[in-house]
Amino acid sequence: MFPNAYNGVKKIYLAEILGLIAAVIGGIAGIAAAVGILAKEAGEQGSGYDAAVFGGGVVVIIAGILLLISFILNVLGISKASQDEPNFKKAMIWLIISLIGSFALGMTNEGSAINIAANFVYQAADVLVTFFVINGLISLAEKLGRSDLAARGTKLKNLIIGIYVIALVVSLISAFMANSETMETIAGVLACAALIIMIIAYFMYLKLLSRARNMLA
Helix, strand or coil: CCHHHHHHHHHHHHHHHHHHHHHHHHHHHHHHHHHHHHHHHCCCHHHHHHHHHHHHHHHHHHHHHHHHHHHHHHHHHHHHHCCCCCHHHHHHHHHHHHHHHHHHHHHCCCCCHHHHHHHHHHHHHHHHHHHHHHHHHHHHHHHCCCHHHHHHHHHHHHHHHHHHHHHHHHHHHHHHHCCCHHHHHHHHHHHHHHHHHHHHHHHHHHHHHHHHHHHHC
């Protein structure tokens, strides 16, 4: 009944999967960088150090490509789904705002007031993209008479948005604390907590997208 929404949700789901893979690859790049530093400290610049630096660079490029593909698929998916469900149009608006915030974040000095504000805009817009995508899935479920999935989506929406808001607050606190050398340790702990919370929310979101995709099929 909603072919555009089905094709759109499939793309959004694939985009999120690619984003997850890119995050994992990024973690591998971080490990490679750590290995390179250890090799350099051990005086092995000619062997392990060079290999780790080269491997880390390649991995970073791969992660960047996957993130670009993920973003394009997300844009195409939300655009396609918006032809059948208005909530996805709102998600598209916030996706554009999130992109602007991301650019501003990369062009400002870390720890500056503008950088912190850009980070807030970026993360808040990202939360609202998720919010309206989930709203769109709930609306589609109601139109298809799937009250069970709509109810599940509503519960997950409240929980996921709550988790995202907590992560947003934690990350902002972490950013402010990072400006003080005495608070670096606490900032690191808060950043790790935010990451764990975001990972939980991410997998919950993927599960909801998968269920919605199967429903629309």
